[in-house]
Each structure stands twice: as C-alpha cells, then as structure tokens.
Amino acid sequence: MRVTPQGLWCEAGDFFIDPVRAVPHAVITHGHSDHARPDHGAVLGTPETLAIMTQRMGEGRAGRSQQALGYGEGVVRNGVAIRLVPAGHVLGSAQVVLDWQGSRIVISGDYKRRLDPTCTLFEPVECDVFVTEATFALPVFRHPPADVEVGRLLDSVRLFPDRAHLVGVYALGKCQRLIALLRQAGWDRPIWLHGGLLAMCELYARHGIDLGDLRPVPMPAKRGAGGLLAGEIVLAPTGAEATPWVRRLAEPVICAASGWMRVRQRAKSKGVELPLIVSDHADWEELLQTVEEVRAPEVWVTHGRDDALVHAMGLRGVKGRALHLLGRGEEDEALEAPAPSGEAPGAEEMAAPAGAEREMGAGGADA
C-alpha cells in the first residue's frame, strides 16, 4: 500500500482506494464527493454506493464499468482479497478489507460507531494496519446522543409555533439520518425539503429506508412573499439559509446539524441560532475505542487532527502515521475543519452538551 498523488494505491492489486483523480481501477468506500470522484475506469463498491455515484455523476461518469460487492462478499484482484464491511457513516458506506500474503490492512473511509437507522452499523475487523480518518480527533469532541439533540429541535418547534425551523444538513447522509431520528422521536408531520435534497431521499427510500412523508418546500404564492411553513420543520443544504430562497419561510429559526456545532463560535459566525451536534464521524473516544478494537499495531491517519490522534495512540503503544491525504473533507463535515495549523478550540468556545462539562478542561490537552 502506497500513498501517491492520486491517493492510496494497493501496489500488489493495482487499484486505488477513494482516489482523488480518475484512475483505471478504483475501490470506493462511500458516495461523498471527497471519496467518490467521477470518470474512473472500473469502480468497485457496495450496490448502494454505486447507485449514489450514478445518481450524482450521471450514468456515463460513475465508472466505465461498475462492480457491486455487498457487505461481507469478497473478490480477488491480482492475488489481493478485497472485502467490504459496514462503516456506519452513510447508506452503503464500507470499510475496505485487504488480505495479501498473510497480512491484513483495513481502510475505513469515514465512519461512526453510533446506531443510525439509515445505514448498517460499523463492524470492527482485526488487522495489521488500520487506516482511519481523524476529523474530530481532539479530546473536546464528544458527540452527545443524537436523540438528545433532536429533542432540543422539537422543544424549539413547540416553543416557537409561529416560526419555521430551518435545519442545514448535508444532502447525503445527515439529511436522511436527521429525518429518521425525527421519525423515531415521534414527529410524524410532513418534513419539508429544499429541492436540493429530494433526489437523495428518494434514493434512500428505494433502498428500503422509510423516511415518511417528505414534501418539497412550496413556492410562495406571490413573488417575494414569505410566511410559509410556520410550526414546521424544513431541511435545506448547508448554506441555503444565506440565499434569497429562505425568505419564503415564516421567520425561520436557523438550525444546523453537524459535529462542528460543538464549537460555539463556529455556529455563531454562521448565524446558527440552534446548533445541533449531530455527526456522522467518530468522536475522540470512539476513534480511540476503534483503534483498540481492531488491535492493529500500526494505524495510518488520512486527514483531520492527525497530530492529536497519533500522539494519543503512541501512549497506548500503537504506532501512528499521518498520511496527509489531499482532497479529503470536501463534502461532509471535514469540509468545515479548521486549518490544520489552527489552535485547538479553547474550552470557552465550546457549547456544553449535557454531561460533557467535565471533559471541557481537557480541551487540547493531548494536542
């Protein structure tokens, strides 16, 4: 396995994992655009990931040929056995398990450890080398339970019945998870969607993920008229709150669902009134827990706060290596990551989810 300008390259098998440029043979962990790029030759992925790629890129650009591999299924390429196992990140997300000449490397892509009604739970696989992301690899990042965050949203909806609640989400993954969490919490009213979110929700529904009654946000009756959807929940791609589109909504309460909402300044600078800390990435504890469970003596860190994670692993006798892969984090939460040279967020900047106060003092201690 080698790091090349195109990304991680399995030399023996002659294929790339999540390459950032078009390559002849690619294995794709999941459909986010920083992992799934257009115009590869042969693409291998789960059926869901291939469907997501085709929907987003169009028939011609999601690989000249596609090979679907379900969870647990295997193929062999040039003597390298390839298997895909669930990563728990978004629909179809997979870890790539490679066995070659008695040694095993697992490339986990993006992952989380929490239960998510819209995708299959992460499955730890013991290996010799584990490749991980480190988006939230600082001790201050402890994601609160997602149902608690959704409860805060529903409390606010009850408190402000004359206003619409607009939640900024990522179109792939966060949107559908938030809808499923709202359904679990008993919200059975229609959920209103910005046009940019409809197609992916339909794809999830086609794959058996029931999201209930979803409707497009209507056009205002008169140009420039507002006042729509008071008391309702509206989902839109992150950033829509800053466009004229938002004017049609009744005095919207601006919300956002992201792991970064833990950083209070970040929420504030984006004009978010109600930050919801809901993440599809592992938090600090979960990263360390995962490293322990896979029992790999060596862990490679693709992107994110690799310095803190490599240091913490070293204290646990695990050899860490920062890969500094380029082009990561262009779509999901890693997009909003602070510059790697930036200071660790101080305790005073952090929102305090229930039960997390105690850890606040540890902010950046391992960084």
Ligand SMILES: [Zn+2]
């Ligand atoms: Zn992702």
Ligand SMILES: [Zn+2]
């Ligand atoms: Zn990513």
